[in-house]
Amino acid sequence: MSEYVPGTLKPQTIAIVGAGISGTLLALRLSARNQTNGSNFAPLLIEGEPRVGPGLAYGAADEVHLLNVPVSRMEVGFTPSFETWLGAHVLDTAAATAESGGDLSAAFVGRKLFGQYVYECAQRALRRAEVNRVRGRVTQIDKTVNAQHEVSYSLSMSDGRSLRADKVVLATGNDAPKAPALFEDSDGRSLQDSALFIPDPWQRGAFNDLDVDEPVLLIGTGLTAIDIALKLHMRGHKGQIWAVSRRGLLPKAHKQGGDWPGFLEAATQTSPIRLLQRFRQEARRAGEAGIPWQRVMDAARPYVAQIWSGWSTRQRRQFLRHVRPHWDIHRHRLAPRIQSVLTSLHDRGQFVALAGRLVSYSRKGEHLTVKVRPRHKAACMEIKVARVVNCTGPRSDYGQSGDPLFVNLREQGLIQPDLLGLGIETSDARVIDGRGQVSDSLFALGPLTRPSWWEITAVPEISVQVSRLIDFLHDRAASSSPVEDFFDLGAGI
Numbered sequence: 413m414s415e416y417v418p419g420t421l422k423p424q425t426i427a428i429v430g431a432g433i434s435g436t437l438l439a440l441r442l443s444a445r446n447q448t449n450g451s452n453f454a455p456l457l458i459e460g461e462p463r464v465g466p467g468l469a470y471g472a473a474d475e476v477h478l479l480n481v482p483v484s485r486m487e488v489g490f491t492p493s494f495e496t497w498l499g500a501h502v503l504d505t506a507a508a509t510a511e512s513g514g515d516l517s518a519a520f521v522g523r524k525l526f527g528q529y530v531y532e533c534a535q536r537a538l539r540r541a542e543v544n545r546v547r548g549r550v551t552q553i554d555k556t557v558n559a560q561h562e563v564s565y566s567l568s569m570s571d572g573r574s575l576r577a578d579k580v581v582l583a584t585g586n587d588a589p590k591a592p593a594l595f596e597d598s599d600g601r602s603l604q605d606s607a608l609f610i611p612d613p614w615q616r617g618a619f620n621d622l623d624v625d626e627p628v629l630l631i632g633t634g635l636t637a638i639d640i641a642l643k644l645h646m647r648g649h650k651g652q653i654w655a656v657s658r659r660g661l662l663p664k665a666h667k668q669g670g671d672w673p674g675f676l677e678a679a680t681q682t683s684p685i686r687l688l689q690r691f692r693q694e695a696r697r698a699g700e701a702g703i704p705w706q707r708v709m710d711a712a713r714p715y716v717a718q719i720w721s722g723w724s725t726r727q728r729r730q731f732l733r734h735v736r737p738h739w740d741i742h743r744h745r746l747a748p749r750i751q752s753v754l755t756s757l758h759d760r761g762q763f764v765a766l767a768g769r770l771v772s773y774s775r776k777g778e779h780l781t782v783k784v785r786p787r788h789k790a791a792c793m794e795i796k797v798a799r800v801v802n803c804t805g806p807r808s809d810y811g812q813s814g815d816p817l818f819v820n821l822r823e824q825g826l827i828q829p830d831l832l833g834l835g836i837e838t839s840d841a842r843v844i845d846g847r848g849q850v851s852d853s854l855f856a857l858g859p860l861t862r863p864s865w866w867e868i869t870a871v872p873e874i875s876v877q878v879s880r881l882i883d884f885l886h887d888r889a890a891s892s893s894p895v896e897d898f899f900d901l902g903a904g905i
Contacts (some may be wrong), residue, residue: 424452429576429817430549431459432467433871434858435583437488438878443542444489445882451654453885454753456577458567460549465534466791470527472614476646477639478508478747480666481870484517486526488875490533495528509523511749512766520747522667526871547574551786551816553580555826555854570816581785581881582843582856586806586869587813588612592631597772597783603800606773610782613640619647619799626798629782635664635744636801637803638754641763645753653763654795655803658782660767661741664749670703676715681722682696700790709742720866725831727845733834741771743867768793773800809833822846824853830863836866841881855881863871 424722426442441456446453463471479486495517498505508519520791537543552568567575591604591611603609610618613636622628626645630637633655641653654661669831675694682690692713695705703882723731731739746754757763767787774781780800783792810818811829821827825846828837837844839862843854858876859869 424579425454425456427456427458427565427575428581428583429458429553429567429585430467431457431461431464431545432471432583432585433469433530434467434585434857434874434878435459435581436465436467436530437875438581438583438857438881440490440533441878441882442535442885443537445886446542446550449886451886452862455543456546457543458546458548458550458575460547461471462537462547463531464545465530465532466527468614469586470523470530473523473527473639474643474646475522476642476753478520478750479523480520480635480745480747481872482512482518483521485872488769488871490528490530491619494526494529497532498525498538501525507749517670520749533860537600543698545672546573548884550575552820553824553826555824565778565853566802579853579855579885582854582860583858584817584860586808586859587815588807589636589800589802589804590807590809592770592804593775594770594782597774603773604774606800607777608775608782608799612801613643613801615805618801619644622649622799623651624649625651627654627779627796627865629797629800630655630803631657631770631800632803632805633657633660634740634803634805635663635746638663638746638750640801640803641749641757642753645757650762651763651798653757653799655763655765656768656770657765658769658787659765660765660787661755662765663741663744663746665746665748666705667704667706667748670698670707672703672707672711674711674714675782676712676719677710678774684723684735687719688735705742705845706745716867717865721864726766728832731866748753762868770786806859808835808859810836810860823852832863835860835862840884857881 416738428439430840435457439457442453442455442750444802445451468891483495492500498516498521504525505516505519505521508521512519535850538545538801549570550567551570554566555796556564557565565577565580565698567577568897569575569578569844594603595601604611612618628651630640630653635653644653691708694708698705698708720728766784768784771783771785771792773783777800779796781794781796783794785792785826807813809829810822810827813819818827822829825842828844828846830837834895839850841855841861845851858874861868865873865877868877
């Protein structure tokens with residue numbers, strides 16, 4: 413492994429803060445570009461975790477957690493290809509290949525496999541010194557402009573080290589979920605202070621001391637809740653699993669077959685409510701033609717970023733409040749095998765999704781009794797469980813984040829958190845500072861850029877974003893529009 417040595421950095425050092433999928437993909441693509449056209453960019457990956465590449469999404473997954481897109485949509489330009497690499501893991505892909513009728517490119521394989529694939533690609537680059545790596549956590553970034561108007565950055569680490577870079581890319585991925593504001597009936601103690609509350613379900617050992625016969629309450633009914641229900645099932649959990657969210661909606665499943673033409677070319681200025689009506693209209697037309705509604709959602713995928721960027725803050729807020737819950741369950745879909753397991757758990761009464769609001773809780777011994785007010789009902793119901801698990805999804809309100817790095821960036825005015833709490837403001841991965849200026853040397857990738865792109869957590873979208881950033885670094889201009897680059901991203905998340 414190639415480690416950072418002070419004083420050896422090249423002139424155009426790009427410090428990439430975070431070595432999950434976004435950061436690693438950028439580093440490896442920059443390295444490949446260096447070798448093909450002699451560019452003088454030196455990627456420096458900075459990550460506190462031991463492994464470079466998988467990140468939380470693919471590193472913390474268990475065998476039961478599957479990709480939400482087929483293998484063909486997970487190709488990111490590495491050698492060997494993901495599908496070729498999977499050829500040496502026949503036993504691990506047998507069930508997925510059987511489900512897809514023998515077509516590995518159309519199979520939904522384990523997320524852990526993709527994480528291992530990226531890890532091995534990264535390891536090769538590190539061994540060859542094509543990418544440098546620093547293990548640690550960045551807590552502060554200081555920007556300097558010299559007399560020649562050249563920009564450089566000093567990155568302070570939690571262990572006292574300091575690094576220098578010419579450009580910085582923030583690729584920190586998803587933050588831990590925000591704890592719900594739920595308090596005990598009697599004395600006002602917060603749920604997040606209880607030892608029976610699991611604030612982050614992806615923490616190592618989060619369920620080690622949970623008895624398999626005990627009931628559990630999951631806060632949320634989205635993909636995270638499904639992942640945790642499957643994780644518990646894989647561990648042999650026999651107790652009741654409750655999942656509660658405001659609407660109680662569960663993600664839908666993938667369905668193969670058919671095709672549907674693009675229909676949003678002239679709808680980029682439409683309102684969120686009219687957009688929802690258009691989707692319903694197209695889905696009805698598709699159904700009448702024998703085409704799954706999933707193809708309608710896929711046909712819209714290339715235009716999502718353009719439509720989102722054309723909305724006002726008021727329209728975006730309207731979408732988030734009224735449309736997003738329905739959008740999410742249709743866009744972020746489950747592999748068919750996952751849907752089968754979930755249906756089985758539901759049919760035998762072990763998994764119950766409930767629409768409602770958490771009102772309060774009380775503790776007695778090693779159990780919590782949570783009061784839930786079901787949707788459209790006045791009376792509360794009580795659910796007695798051994799654990800309450802926060803499955804509300806990653807936190808993204810960087811205007812309130814207590815993370816030292818983002819507190820520092822916010823106080824210096826180097827970033828501008830968006831008004832809706834989705835991330836930080838960017839222009840095609842270029843960070844917008846507190847004065848509204850677009851940077852040519854500070855960038856962001858992945859979930860941080862959601863205010864600009866809206867959907868930027870799946871590998872296909874991140875791959876496009878990385879390619880556009882690399883083009884900008886080399887040519888100082890994007891080579892095409894986002895719609896052109898996002899066109900035909902295909903089925904999936």
